[in-house]
Amino acid sequence: MTRILVVDDEPQMLRTLRINLAARRYEVAVAADGASALTQAAEWHPDLVVLDLGLPDMDGVDVIHGLRGWTQTPIVVLSGRAGSQDKIDALDAGADDYVTKPFSIEEFLARIRAVSRRAGTQEAELTPVQIGEHTVDLNRKTVSGELRLTPTEWRILEILLSNPGKLITQRHLLSEVWGSNYVKETHYLRQYMTQLRKKLERDPAHPVHLITEPGMGYRYTP
C-alpha cells in the first residue's frame, strides 16, 4: 500500500485530502508544520509527500531541501500562490509537481498517480523469497511456519531482501530504520541480525543467507 504524508496547516484542507486519499486506499499520515513534516518523513518513510507551501514555521522550499537531503521520495506541492517564480523555485528545489489551489480533486489524484507511477519501479510485486527452509513474503509480511517478525525486524529484512546480493552498509541500514542520528549505533544491527538469523537461518551460528561483511555492512545472498 502506498504511504502518503500530507503536510498542510489548514484543518479543512487536511481533512479533505485525508478522506479522498484514504478512499483510494492510500495509507495517510498528516503533519501541520514543516518541522513535524521532516521528522514524520524520517520516521515513517512515506512513498510520496503532499506539501503545502504556506506553512506557519518555515518556508516550503526549505522543507523540500530538507527532504531531498536524504530521500528521493516524490513530492507534490500544493500552493495558493500561482506566481510562476514560486513554481520554478519549488520545482528546482526538487519537487516533482506543483498544483495551484483551488484544484479539482480528481486532477490532483491523477497527478499523484502520474508521479508515483514514474517513481514506482520497485513496486512491481516482489516475489516471495526463500531463506533456508523458510519462505518470506514481503508483500504480505508473512513467513512460513508460524514465525512472526517484529516491525524492526521487518524493516531490516525488507531492505536486505529487496537488494539481493548487494552489500548494504551499516550506515544505510541504521539511517533507514532508526534515522540518520543513529548512524553510529552499530550494536543495534548486531542485535537484530542475530535475532533474524535465529529465526530464519538453519544454523544461526553459520549463516548462509544473511551475511556479515566485516567493517562494511550486511548482505542477503539467495
Next chain:
Amino acid sequence: MTRILVVDDEPQMLRTLRINLAARRYEVAVAADGASALTQAAEWHPDLVVLDLGLPDMDGVDVIHGLRGWTQTPIVVLSGRAGSQDKIDALDAGADDYVTKPFSIEEFLARIRAVSRRAGTQEAELTPVQIGEHTVDLNRKTVSGELRLTPTEWRILEILLSNPGKLITQRHLLSEVWGSNYVKETHYLRQYMTQLRKKLERDPAHPVHLITEPGMGYRYTP
C-alpha cells in the same frame, strides 16, 4: 545533451519552444502531427517529449498510448484545454506532467527539469568490471567466485577501477584511503596491492591488470 522532441501543430508555438529550449542547450527536434511524432520518436529516441494535445490528425491521448507502448521516455503535455477530465485522461494514459496554455516559459522549463531529473535517477549504475577471470561489481561490492575483499581493499580497488587506464599516484591513493597524514607510508600500498593481486590476478607475481608504475603509483588496465 538532453534530446527533446516537441510535438505541436502551431508554427508560432513550435518556434517559441524551439528557441527557448535551444537557448538552454537542449537538442531539439519537432513534429507537427501525431503520426510524424511517433515515427520521429522511434527513430530519434528523444530523452523527453513535449506534446500538444490539439493535433490535427489524431487524439493526443492516443499519441501517449503509442509512445508508452514501447518507451518510458518522460512526456510533458501542453494543452489549451483546462478541463480537469482532459488532464486526468492524459496523466493516466502515461503523461508525466500537464501544462495548460497560456503558461510561463520559465515555469515550463522548470517542469521540464523536474520531470527529466526524476527520470534520470533510475540509471547511474556502474557496470561490472572484468579482472582476469574474476568479475568485480563496485555497486554491489561483490567479486565472482566466492571471493571476499576487506574494506580497505575495496577502497583501493574502487579508486583504481573507476579510472581505467589512468595512473593513480601513491600520494593520491594514500590520502584517499588513509588520510593526508599517511602520504609517506607507501608500504601500506605494497601490502594491499599484493593482497589484491593474490585474490584477483591469475598470476599474482606477474600482474596484468593491477600494474605498478615504479616511483609513481599504480594503474588498472582493463
Next chain:
DNA sequence: TCTTCGCGTAAGGATGCCGTCAACATTCGG
C-alpha cells in the same frame, strides 16, 4: 662489481569489530 633504492612477500602482534548473553526500559493489548 658494489651500492642504493623501491618493490614484493611473509609472518606475527595489536586493534577494533562482531556475535552473544543478559538486564533494563518501553510500548501495547487485555
Next chain:
DNA sequence: CCGAATGTTGACGGCATCCTTACGCGAAGA
C-alpha cells in the same frame, strides 16, 4: 492496571582485519 512483547543498553570473549617489522629481489647508477 498488569503482563507480555518489543526495543534499548551494557559487558565480554573471539576473531578478522589492519598495522608493523623483517627480509629477498631486481633495476639503476657509480
